[in-house]
Amino acid sequence: xxxxxxxxxxxLEGDFITRFVAIALLICSIVTWVILLTRYxxxxxxxxxxxxxxxxxxxxxxxxxxxxxxNHASNPYYHLAKSASTASTxxxxxxxxxxxxxxxxxxxxWMARSLKxxxxxxxxxxxxxxxxxxxxGAVAPFIGLFGTVWGIYHALIAIxxxxxxxxxxxxxxxxxxxxxxxxxxxxxxxxxxxxxAINRSNKLLMADLNRFGNDLLSYFVTGARINSGx
Numbered sequence: 105x106x107x108x109x110x111x112x113x114x115x116l117e118g119d120f121i122t123r124f125v126a127i128a129l130l131i132c133s134i135v136t137w138v139i140l141l142t143r144y145x146x147x148x149x150x151x152x153x154x155x156x157x158x159x160x161x162x163x164x165x166x167x168x169x170x171x172x173x174x175n176h177a178s179n180p181y182y183h184l185a186k187s188a189s190t191a192s193t194x195x196x197x198x199x200x201x202x203x204x205x206x207x208x209x210x211x212x213x214w215m216a217r218s219l220k221x222x223x224x225x226x227x228x229x230x231x232x233x234x235x236x237x238x239x240x241g242a243v244a245p246f247i248g249l250f251g252t253v254w255g256i257y258h259a260l261i262a263i264x265x266x267x268x269x270x271x272x273x274x275x276x277x278x279x280x281x282x283x284x285x286x287x288x289x290x291x292x293x294x295x296x297x298x299x300x301a302i303n304r305s306n307k308l309l310m311a312d313l314n315r316f317g318n319d320l321l322s323y324f325v326t327g328a329r330i331n332s333g334x
Contacts, residue, residue, distance in 0.1 A: 119258075122280060125251040126287065132240045132247075133291045139233035140298040146178075147305045153179055157316060160185065180226045180309075181316060184219070188320045191218035212325045219317045226313060230306045234299060241296035248288015255281025 156173050160181070163169035166189060173182035195214045259278050 121254055122251065122284075125247060125254070125284060128247055129244065129251075129287045129291050132244055132295075136237060136240055136291065136295045136298065139237060140294065140302075143233055143298075143302050147302070147309070149175075149178075150180070150309060153181060154312060157181060161319075180229075180313060183226060184222050184313060184317055185320060187222040188215065188219055188317075188324060191215060192324050212321075215321055215324050219321055223310075223313055223317050227306075227310055230309065234302060234306075237295045237299040237302070241292050241299055244292035244295065245288045248284050248286075248291070251284025251288070252281040255284060 153174070156179075159172040160169040163172055166185075170182065170185055170189070173179050173185070176182050192211075192215060195211055255278065258280065
């Protein structure tokens with residue numbers, strides 16, 4: 105059924121501005137859902153890695169503990185443990201270039217600094233896609249509002265050109281305006297909700313990584329975890 109309020113009519117009867125706004129909202133919606141689904145899958149896989157921490161601490165050697173981690177390429181716990189081992193070896197090296205390092209930072213300070221840099225790098229990776237989601241959630245309603253104003257503008261032109269505000273003359277532009285409003289909200293709402301959910305999950309993951317980093321620092325400095333009773 106052909107209706108002036110339909111999306112098909114919006115595309116067929118709309119001008120360049122209307123189509124541009126519709127395409128912009130469509131692209132934002134597609135990218136938003138790709139980010140949401142991708143990040144959901146990543147976070148789901150990361151949660152499955154947490155039990156591997158127990159295997160790591162129960163290992164008989166540090167190298168065996170590193171091998172207890174699965175999926176080394178995308179495992180933040182493995183990367184943190186590996187970077188700690190590399191930093192320790194680097195500091196304890198007896199080469200000439202590294203002797204200046206020994207005089208500048210003691211072992212504890214060096215390890216704390218190295219672990220913080222590693223944690224910050226992992227945290228930056230967790231922020232992937234959040235900027236787009238936040239921007240889309242903030243901007244999409246205004247893009248839809250612009251389309252709404254443009255549709256009302258077309259309705260006013262139709263009224264002024266005909267001299268009367270008959271329904272068949274203004275239904276199309278008004279329907280276009282209403283659809284633009286709905287599209288803007290349909291893009292913004294998932295983006296905002298997804299941003300909040302991912303941000304909360306990232307904070308929980310970072311809390312786990314910070315605890316793991318503190319345990320690693322204690323292990324390399326004192327030879328044992330602080331939370332060894334866990």
